[in-house]
Structures are given as structure tokens and as C-alpha cells.
Amino acid sequence: MSAVEDMTKEQLQSALEELQRRVDNAEAIVEKKQVENTEFKEWLKQSEERWAEYELR
Structure with a gap:
């Protein structure tokens, strides 16, 4: 017999x-x-956008 x-x-x-x-x-x-x-993906997206804006300066 099985345990069950x-x-x-x-x-x-x-x-x-x-x-x-x-x-x-x-x-x-x-x-x-x-x-x-x-939430992390949104934060990452915003960080990448800010970085891209920074690089354009």
C-alpha cells in the first residue's frame, strides 16, 4: 500500500x-x-529617459 x-x-x-x-x-x-x-521596469524606463536627456545636453 502507498502512504496515501x-x-x-x-x-x-x-x-x-x-x-x-x-x-x-x-x-x-x-x-x-x-x-x-x-514598478522596477517603470523606474528603469524613467532612469533611461533621464540619462538620454542628460546625454543630449
Whole structure:
């Protein structure tokens, strides 16, 4: 028998809840990193524009 087959319904439910909690946490981290990435890209774009203006002087 596999380990999963040996688990009770309560143990399986608990394991599934833990996995869902981990998935939710990972999704929240990904969303935060996407926002940070977008903000960084905007900052980089503005910095490049300022540098280009500086070089034109």
C-alpha cells in the first residue's frame, strides 16, 4: 500500500488544507513580485529617459 492509501480521511483533509495554504502563499508571493517587477521596469524606463536627456545636453 502507498502512504496515501494508509492515511485517514482526516489526515488527507489536513494534508490537502496544508497544500492549499502553501499554494495560496506562493500565489501571493508571485503577485507581489509581479507588482515589484512592474514598478522596477517603470523606474528603469524613467532612469533611461533621464540619462538620454542628460546625454543630449
